[in-house]
Amino acid sequence: MNLSEQLHQTALIKADKPAYYFMDQSTSYRELDAAVSKFADELHKLGVSKGDNIALLLGNSPHFIISMYGALRTGATVIPVNPIYSPDEIGYILNNGDVKVVVALDKLSPLLEKLNPILSSVENYVICETQPDNGEMSKLSIYPKMKSFTQMIASGDVQFKGPDLDPEDTAIILYTSGTTGKPKGAILSHKNIYSNAHDTGEYLNITEDDRVVTTLPMFHVFSLTVVVNAPLLSGGTLLIVPQFSPKEIFRLIKKYEATVFAGVPTMYNFLLQYPDGTAEELESLRFCISGGSALPVSLLESFEKKFNVNISEGYGLSEASPVTCFNPLDRPRKAGSIGTNIVNVENKVVNELGEEVGVNEVGELIVRGPNVMKGYYKMPEESAAVLKDGWLYTGDLARMDEEGYFFIVDRKKELIITGGYNVYPREVEEVLYAHPEVVEAAAIGVPDPNLGEVVQCFVVKKNDALTEEELLAYCLEHLAKYKVPAKIEFIDELPKNTTGKILRRSLKTHVTQV
Secondary structure, rough: OOOOHHEEEEEEEEOOOOOOOOOEEEEEEHHHHHHHHHHHHHHHOOOOOOOOEEEEOOOOOOHHHHHHHHHOOOOOOEOEEEEEEEHHHHHHHHOOOOOOEEEEEEHHHHHHHHHHOOOOOEEEEEOOOOOOOOOOOHHHHOOHHHHEHHHHHHOOOOOOOOOOOOOOOOEEEEEEEEOOOOOOEEEEEEEHHHHHHHHHHHHOOOOOOOEEEEEEOOOOOHHHHHHHHHHHHOOOEEEEOOOOOOOHHHHHHHOOOOEEEEOOHHHHHHHHOOOOOOHHOOOOOOOEEEOOOOHHHHHHHHHHHOOOOOEEEEEHHHHHOEEEEEEEOOOOOOOOOOOEEOOOOOEEEEEOOOOOOOOOOOOEEEEEOOOOEEEEEEOOHHHHHHHEEOOEEEEEEEEEEOOOOOOEEOOOOOOEEOEEEEHHHHHHHHHOOOOOEEEEEEEEEEEEEEOEEEEEEEEEOOOOOOOOOHHHHHHHHHOOOOHOOOEEEEEOOOOOOOOEEHHHHHHHHHOOOO
16 A cells, blocks of 8 residues: 555545645545546656656645645655755755656746756646736746646546556655755655554554644655645545644634644744633644654643643654654653654664663664665665664664653754754855855854754854855855854854864854844
């Protein structure tokens, strides 16, 4: 079984049940499955076949779900891409991922026009219309390659049947930031993503009666597995939120009697601080889910006390589809813990020799299960470095207590997590180093009350005339907004060790108010 097949089976059994609500309009499982088949048929007519790569540059919307499941139904591989990435970042992923078709929002058409000359493998752009065209599309040089999402759904054959798929066939490639500054594509098979959605749903007891708030970005693997695929596998209903808003979250939960809310710590902070939010509006929730980054214990306790609903914190990474742990619902959850093994997944803490350490001893967290990736796309050496003897080495330091609950002690090296998004210092530094007036640069994460962390950079400049505002504007041209430094401080020299390596940790003492 795979996600697309299961959706079809659910549509046969629960044809009239709402699969999702979007902008207060419901779509049944029958309607969703029909749209998926029609889209898949039109992709097939465009020459898409098993093994081809399709990128999605989409936010939270029915477009994303139909495109993803439609692509999977053709046997194609889906590459979700954050649509707010910079042109440089998007261009790299589309090229490195050998993308044949790009599905994107209409407002991104000018960006695609700009990137098209360097995208040698892209044959078609499927444009999802959200506003009147007014003839602007036809003026673009890529217009002959552009197809209308709406027309594809209208023209496709609802009876389309895709090729037979093997569980080991590639389903999704998730690009995750790497320490080299270039993203790495984690290759996930149909077995990987199906098993993790199924096993997470079973562990959290997600059923057809659940109505799940889907406000986490769908292109992010946390959202993809926990609040999209797991509920759809169970026949539940998604409450799709295009953009996070505390007011809208409270309204949706109350109106549709939502049973599950999933968010990153930043979202919980905003919900807690929203002056008009009440426990009564959230009384339908069975529980909440937190992931993406560590949830401060004080925030967890304050939220649970104010709204009288428990938060289950978990852990995952793209390379594991992503979930490996969650705090259980049938036993006490432990504040600060990422919980215990989910169904069919094994976590272990080991020393540098790969030997399991004792209870409460700190070591590297490694993972084994049907959810672990096949490897990194076109990166055999990097794959071999993290996949050893059937185990995925996460690079995170952790400990396990006597009851099998895991606790993350420290993040991967100097990883910065801002608002639930990962930012590696190196990728920010690469952009700064490319500026002609920059001699040296280093990026670190500094605490922020709303986002958990923000990026702060230290720069040695060639020319005294270079200003912080000029450099920040330069970063904004080359980085996604959440990766842009909140502050840049100029210093005479960066701290280094005897071999010349920049000591980022030493820069913590230089941090000023952001």
